[in-house]
Amino acid sequence: MSEINLKNAMNTISDVIQNRPRALREFDQIYMKAGDMMMQSEFVARWAKNKHLCFIGDGDAISVCVALLDRRKDVPYGPSKITVLDFDERIVNAINTFAEKEKIGHLDARLYNVLEKLPDDLDTYDCFYTNPPWGQYNDGTSVSAFVDRGIEAVSNIGEGLIVIGDDPEALWTHNVLAKVQTRSLAKGFYVARMQPELHLYHLDDAPDLKSCNLLVRSLGSNKEVRESLPIDDPEVLHNFYGRLQVPRVRYVREVPRLNRDKATEYEYTLELLEDEACRNFYAPDTAFYS
Amino acid sequence: MSEFLRSGHGILFMKVGKHAKESLEDIVARKRREIDEAGFALWGYGGNTCHPATMVRPFAEERALLGESITLCMEPMDSKHDAPPVRATEYSTNGVDWVQIPKAINSVGSRFALFLSDLSEVDFELPLSGTEVAIGPREGRSGHQYIQHRVDKACLIVRDRATILNDARQDKIVKIGLTATLMPPYAAFLRGEE
Numbered sequence: 280m281s282e283i284n285l286k287n288a289m290n291t292i293s294d295v296i297q298n299r300p301r302a303l304r305e306f307d308q309i310y311m312k313a314g315d316m317m318m319q320s321e322f323v324a325r326w327a328k329n330k331h332l333c334f335i336g337d338g339d340a341i342s343v344c345v346a347l348l349d350r351r352k353d354v355p356y357g358p359s360k361i362t363v364l365d366f367d368e369r370i371v372n373a374i375n376t377f378a379e380k381e382k383i384g385h386l387d388a389r390l391y392n393v394l395e396k397l398p399d400d401l402d403t404y405d406c407f408y409t410n411p412p413w414g415q416y417n418d419g420t421s422v423s424a425f426v427d428r429g430i431e432a433v434s435n436i437g438e439g440l441i442v443i444g445d446d447p448e449a450l451w452t453h454n455v456l457a458k459v460q461t462r463s464l465a466k467g468f469y470v471a472r473m474q475p476e477l478h479l480y481h482l483d484d485a486p487d488l489k490s491c492n493l494l495v496r497s498l499g500s501n502k503e504v505r506e507s508l509p510i511d512d513p514e515v516l517h518n519f520y521g522r523l524q525v526p527r528v529r530y531v532r533e534v535p536r537l538n539r540d541k542a543t544e545y546e547y548t549l550e551l552l553e554d555e556a557c558r559n560f561y562a563p564d565t566a567f568y569s
Numbered sequence: 570m571s572e573f574l575r576s577g578h579g580i581l582f583m584k585v586g587k588h589a590k591e592s593l594e595d596i597v598a599r600k601r602r603e604i605d606e607a608g609f610a611l612w613g614y615g616g617n618t619c620h621p622a623t624m625v626r627p628f629a630e631e632r633a634l635l636g637e638s639i640t641l642c643m644e645p646m647d648s649k650h651d652a653p654p655v656r657a658t659e660y661s662t663n664g665v666d667w668v669q670i671p672k673a674i675n676s677v678g679s680r681f682a683l684f685l686s687d688l689s690e691v692d693f694e695l696p697l698s699g700t701e702v703a704i705g706p707r708e709g710r711s712g713h714q715y716i717q718h719r720v721d722k723a724c725l726i727v728r729d730r731a732t733i734l735n736d737a738r739q740d741k742i743v744k745i746g747l748t749a750t751l752m753p754p755y756a757a758f759l760r761g762e763e
Contacts, residue, residue: 305622305664415706423660431658449706483617484720485706522627526667 283321288353292317295343298377300369302481303531307412307520308338308367315478319442320344322474322492323408324357326440330405332358333432335393335425336365339410343374346386361403364397364428366378367531391426392529394516396507401507403434409443410490415451416518419458424510424519426495430466434505438496439468445475447493451560456493463495471496574695576729579632579639579703580697581625581683586648591677593645593681596746599675600688606673609686609752611660612641613679613759619722621681621756622663628704628724629755639755641683642674642695643713643747652677657759664758682759686752695739698732700725704707713741720744 292313302308310321316339323332324345334342342363363373365388374388391398393411407429412421422443429439443459444452460470472494482488510516519526520523536543574580586593600610606689630638659667676682691704697712703724707715711732712725734740 304617413706415708444706446706448710451708482706484723486719488706521623522631524623524627527663554641 287351288321288348289313289317291347291351291353292320292344295340295347295377298343298373299338299340300533302338302365303367304522305524306367306528306531309480311339311341311410311484312479312481314416315428316344318342319478319492320348321354324348324354326355326438326494327358327406327408328553329359330358332362333401333404333407333429334361334363334365334430335407335428336411337363337369337374337388337407337408338365340370340374341408342386342388343377346378347381350381350383358406359385360402362402363384364393364401364432365393366392366529367389369531370531372533390530393424394510394526396509396540397428397431397449397505401432403503404432404437406438406440406511407432407512408422410443412520413444413452413490414455414458415444416522416524419517420456420460421519422455422459422513423462426433426463427466430463431505431507433497434503435467435501436497436503438471438494439463441493441495442478442490443493444488445477446487446489447476449485449488452524455493456567459493467498467501468495469492471499574640574699574727576727577637578723578727579628579637580695580700580727581614581619581628581639581641581722581751582640582697582700582716582725582743583619584646584648585643585726591654595661597688597690600685603674604685604688607671609674609684610688611657611670611674611676611682611757611759612685612749613676613682615680616656616719616722618720619681619756621716621723621758624704624724625683625751625756626754628750629753630757633753635723639751641685641747641749641751642745643749644743645746653750657682657761659760660757661692661760662754662757670759676759680759681756683749683756684752684754685749688747688749690728691745691748693745695745697725697743698734698739699728699730700729713739716741716743 302310342361346361348354371388371390377384398469409425409429414422446452474492476489478490515524603610656675661667662705700712702708702715703726
């Protein structure tokens, strides 16, 4: 890692976390811890320097961290273009709104479900990033679904960073890692680098469960091609989001509301001060609140 | 150990106590009335360690295919839980389809619930080293290693033999004061008027 101002960089990560929708556990949205987000974002920024990077799903908001660290010059490098594909409209809207507010012109997000073919108008990227459902109960097929989309996004030539479970005690993570590596190789992508047992998550029932960075790269013999088809094979869909968890939802839609980044009104009520003078002073219709 | 805690039996362990300003004794009495009147009771809970859709229901459905039921084993404890007593009005097993909760059923202050067909006061000790995690990222880990810190509930399977410990003091032996049988649909999300 190059020299960076850690305080500034952490505050940048903090701004991103503040903007992030709450995780939906039923869709395997489990957020990475802040310190690991910081390290991961710096690594991604360096790895994808001056490249076009496509995220296949990004609940963690690593994409936003990478873009904002670069925008604020907290790190002196980063991708030249970042696109996020996610099926959660809350995430898509949060990214696009934040990018506009922070004037990050090279970051955008669009609604997309990984079970569908890639949008026809999607550009070709240099590299992809995915942190998919980790495939404990589907032998890694949920991981492969996301990785396949990543390979399609780079049109079969480029690199990918796959973040999946890698834990010495959870032997299923080793099986999934082997499956994903085998599958990637069959698609013409070899493992160029691996950073084992790296990240921790806000996961109540396994707070010590770790994931790794698995960096894959296309073989020199790969031909530039993009063939993207919908996924409807029951074998792939079975246990997609966990044991007996077949996907039913195409998109998570955001319920529109004013002041998305503020506390909702059903979270609290106001109990006013007893004093008459104070009540008059704080009355909501005075200029104090205008 | 109680007779139903035989090898291979599925249990859901949790700690219970005062909840939403109501004592455990009052909750138990009320739940029994609900079972008498409606044929089932909803036992509310929270946290992410026994998620209804990704943990409890898959666990219970797999055991049901084997002709087995899940026994909820509860350890009474002092609790300062003071969640607001907001009544849930609907439940959902998948987060998409919502069902009205019968008027006879009151589940308050919780976002998840288990479906109980009975509720019994019992008194026995459960050595968690004799169990292992049934589902989730830590599947297979011994219960006495899993239940710690913020993890206070778990889907467990009773092992053939207890984990061999270097020191018996490493075990966690919990005192079960209440048991219940889970019935379909086993677990659900709740929502109410907010």
